[in-house]
Amino acid sequence: MRKLFQEDLQNLGEQLIEISSLVSTAMDRAYVSFESADVQLAEEVIAADTQIDRLQVELDEKAIDLLALQGPVASDLRMIVGALRMSTSLERMGDLARHIAQLVRLRYPDQVAPAQLRPTYEKMAEHSFAVADRVTKLLKTRGMDLVQEIAALNEQINELHAGIFTVIATEGWDASAATTADCVLTSRFFERFGDHGVAVAKKVEYLVTGEWDSRYSE
Amino acid sequence: MRKLFQEDLQNLGEQLIEISSLVSTAMDRAYVSFESADVQLAEEVIAADTQIDRLQVELDEKAIDLLALQGPVASDLRMIVGALRMSTSLERMGDLARHIAQLVRLRYPDQVAPAQLRPTYEKMAEHSFAVADRVTKLLKTRGMDLVQEIAALNEQINELHAGIFTVIATEGWDASAATTADCVLTSRFFERFGDHGVAVAKKVEYLVTGEWDSRYSE
Numbered sequence: 020m021r022k023l024f025q026e027d028l029q030n031l032g033e034q035l036i037e038i039s040s041l042v043s044t045a046m047d048r049a050y051v052s053f054e055s056a057d058v059q060l061a062e063e064v065i066a067a068d069t070q071i072d073r074l075q076v077e078l079d080e081k082a083i084d085l086l087a088l089q090g091p092v093a094s095d096l097r098m099i100v101g102a103l104r105m106s107t108s109l110e111r112m113g114d115l116a117r118h119i120a121q122l123v124r125l126r127y128p129d130q131v132a133p134a135q136l137r138p139t140y141e142k143m144a145e146h147s148f149a150v151a152d153r154v155t156k157l158l159k160t161r162g163m164d165l166v167q168e169i170a171a172l173n174e175q176i177n178e179l180h181a182g183i184f185t186v187i188a189t190e191g192w193d194a195s196a197a198t199t200a201d202c203v204l205t206s207r208f209f210e211r212f213g214d215h216g217v218a219v220a221k222k223v224e225y226l227v228t229g230e231w232d233s234r235y236s237e
Numbered sequence: 238m239r240k241l242f243q244e245d246l247q248n249l250g251e252q253l254i255e256i257s258s259l260v261s262t263a264m265d266r267a268y269v270s271f272e273s274a275d276v277q278l279a280e281e282v283i284a285a286d287t288q289i290d291r292l293q294v295e296l297d298e299k300a301i302d303l304l305a306l307q308g309p310v311a312s313d314l315r316m317i318v319g320a321l322r323m324s325t326s327l328e329r330m331g332d333l334a335r336h337i338a339q340l341v342r343l344r345y346p347d348q349v350a351p352a353q354l355r356p357t358y359e360k361m362a363e364h365s366f367a368v369a370d371r372v373t374k375l376l377k378t379r380g381m382d383l384v385q386e387i388a389a390l391n392e393q394i395n396e397l398h399a400g401i402f403t404v405i406a407t408e409g410w411d412a413s414a415a416t417t418a419d420c421v422l423t424s425r426f427f428e429r430f431g432d433h434g435v436a437v438a439k440k441v442e443y444l445v446t447g448e449w450d451s452r453y454s455e
Binding site: 083086087090092093096097100103104107184187188192194195196197199200203204207 | 301304305308310311314315318321322325402405406410412413414415417418421422425
């Protein structure tokens with residue numbers, strides 16, 4: 020019984036890794052569709068998000084079954100509740116990648132962003148993908164150095180996010196208001212993606228070290 | 238023991254009601270600060286959000302203690318896990334009210350939004366407040382008619398959100414790009430607030446009826 024329970028816990032961890040891996044793929048492909056105005060790829064990203072949603076529901080049901088059948092306590096309990104929380108953040112990260120793809124679809128055949136901002140979005144996308152990639156590694160290895168790395172990547176995303184607003188507020192910005200709106204939303208989607216990545220990382224850290232930094236939540 | 242546990246469950250429900258009530262107050266005051274460019278009130282809304290955050294952490298710790306000490310099953314277990322999820326959504330609704338107040342502070346002494354859009358934001362704020370108010374009532378009474386009412390209010394918020402983008406994209410829109418950016422974010426904050434309200438309502442519905450509509454998540 021006890022051995023089976025440990026296997027169940029491990030399966031839960033593996034499902035989180037699977038979802039996190041799908042999220043990093045979603046962000047990678049969402050950005051490729053964004054930079055190349057590839058509506059076909061955008062459609063694929065949008066369609067693939069249902070798989071993330073489905074896996075989250077499955078994981079949550081399994082976690083609740085484990086709570087019901089095993090009555091876990093202490094670290095096992097925290098791990099299961101943590102998995103429920105992390106799956107919520109990961110699912111939301113999938114949504115945010117989908118939102119970027121939806122903007123690509125909405126503006127096709129035009130580009131969502133003007134040339135001037137594309138290098139900034141490229142960096143935001145690189146860092147966002149790196150956040151999801153490091154989250155997957157963290158879930159696999161529990162290497163605590165990754166937590167700081169994820170927080171640092173998120174800081175860089177936040178700075179790029181602020182930079183977008185600075186550009187939009189300058190005299191030289193001559194894009195249409197609709198494009199301005201798209202640019203603000205795109206930036207916000209990356210920024211929230213990074214926040215959720217940090218939230219997952221902080222939960223893993225808490226599960227491993229027992230130390231909770233209340234500055235971080237999703 | 239059993240009686241005490243039922244009391245604990247009831248306390249958990251009461252804490253959700255308390256948080257939800259603070260969230261509706263936060264949204265009400267955030268909007269008053271927004272429409273009157275009242276930076277003092279905005280500061281109060283921002284400061285008050287820490288109370289919501291603190292109550293959420295307390296509720297979550299209590300919920301985890303109940304899981305550990307009581308090993309609940311069936312509907313009690315679902316109720317506790319549901320409370321964990323609802324507290325996350327409610328905390329996020331508090332953040333969104335705070336974000337509106339932060340925009341007020343950022344732009345003070347100017348108004349965040351130009352006169353042209355203010356009637357739309359007024360309606361969004363009214364509906365958002367109504368969402369939070371009905372969520373509080375729903376948590377108190379479990380009256381299932383409120384679930385549909387909340388979903389309908391959210392639909393109206395979504396339509397107003399779309400309307401903001403329509404106005405921004407028209408020829409007559411002559412606000413600065415920075416103002417356009419603020420208007421997009423403000424609208425997005427209301428829209429997300431409504432979504433989270435629906436997520437809470439759907440969780441209450443699930444706990445009461447056992448029927449889950451997978452179209453709704455946070």
